[in-house]
Amino acid sequence: MAKDGDWKDKDYAAHYNELYATSAKEFAPCLEALDLKPEDSIIDFGCGNGSFLALAAAKVNKALGIDISEPQLAEAKKNLQGLNNVELLLTEFMKFNPGQRKFTKGFSRKALHHLTNPEKQQFLINISPAFEKNAIFLMEDGIYFDFPRSEIQQNMPRLMEACAEYYGSSWEAKKKDLLHSFNEEFAAGASEWESFFANAGWKVILKKPASIFYGTIIAIKQ
Numbered sequence: 001m002a003k004d005g006d007w008k009d010k011d012y013a014a015h016y017n018e019l020y021a022t023s024a025k026e027f028a029p030c031l032e033a034l035d036l037k038p039e040d041s042i043i044d045f046g047c048g049n050g051s052f053l054a055l056a057a058a059k060v061n062k063a064l065g066i067d068i069s070e071p072q073l074a075e076a077k078k079n080l081q082g083l084n085n086v087e088l089l090l091t092e093f094m095k096f097n098p099g100q101r102k103f104t105k106g107f108s109r110k111a112l113h114h115l116t117n118p119e120k121q122q123f124l125i126n127i128s129p130a131f132e133k134n135a136i137f138l139m140e141d142g143i144y145f146d147f148p149r150s151e152i153q154q155n156m157p158r159l160m161e162a163c164a165e166y167y168g169s170s171w172e173a174k175k176k177d178l179l180h181s182f183n184e185e186f187a188a189g190a191s192e193w194e195s196f197f198a199n200a201g202w203k204v205i206l207k208k209p210a211s212i213f214y215g216t217i218i219a220i221k222q
């Protein structure tokens with residue numbers, strides 16, 4: 001049986017890709033906010049099965065997806081067949097070395113909450129030199145919009161209500177995964193992210209909740 005949250009396990013990756021498959025319609029607001037241009041170079045941190053990269057690559061010069069999971073990257077390779085401007089790299093966020101690469105756009109969805117708060121800060125400091133001035137970074141993830149990470153337990157009843165409302169009829173099927181994420185993973189507060197970005201040379205220009213536990217942050221490289 002797949003271990004919860006183990007992305008190197010092909011059964012867990014398959015479970016995620018089936019239950020949380022994301023349509024082009026759901027990605028449309030991200031693509032629009034990133035304002036992708038033919039001269040852009042974009043990186044997707046935690047690209048998973050490549051469903052976002054497949055849409056972004058058609059609009060930009062170059063796209064790079066990084067991910068720690070071999071099963072996810074194998075799916076991504078299939079989904080990105082024929083797109084010659086996309087590179088995939090098997091690496092852990094904290095070990096990623098951009099080398100000479102430069103990016104004008106950054107994206108990450110449902111992935112950076114795997115880093116602890118000190119890791120998030122160090123990760124942003126590590127990757128920032130690879131982004132051009134005025135680069136846009138869009139992150140959609142588990143983010144607590146009205147309390148810090150340290151107050152999850154006292155907010156659990158509100159979180160459960162918010163999840164039931166957000167996921168509707170699919171909440172029961174997703175409950176175990178969400179509880180695992182709240183209790184074992186490291187989603188942070190929006191204000192915490194804002195200072196991690198600021199300390200790494202970015203200005204947060206948008207904090208947009210989809211619910212109290214999930215939403216989007218957009219930052220601009222200074």
Ligand SMILES: C[S@@+](CC[C@H](N)C(=O)[O-])C[C@H]1O[C@@H](n2cnc3c(N)ncnc32)[C@H](O)[C@@H]1O
Pocket residue numbers: 007008016022045046047048049066067068069072091092093094108109110111114
């Ligand atoms: C919830 S999935 C999201 C996939 C995709 N971005 C999406 O929106 O469907 C999280 C992804 O992050 C990757 N991931 C988790 N921890 C990671 C780490 N430390 N370094 C690199 N990738 C990681 C997983 O392998 C997985 O593909």
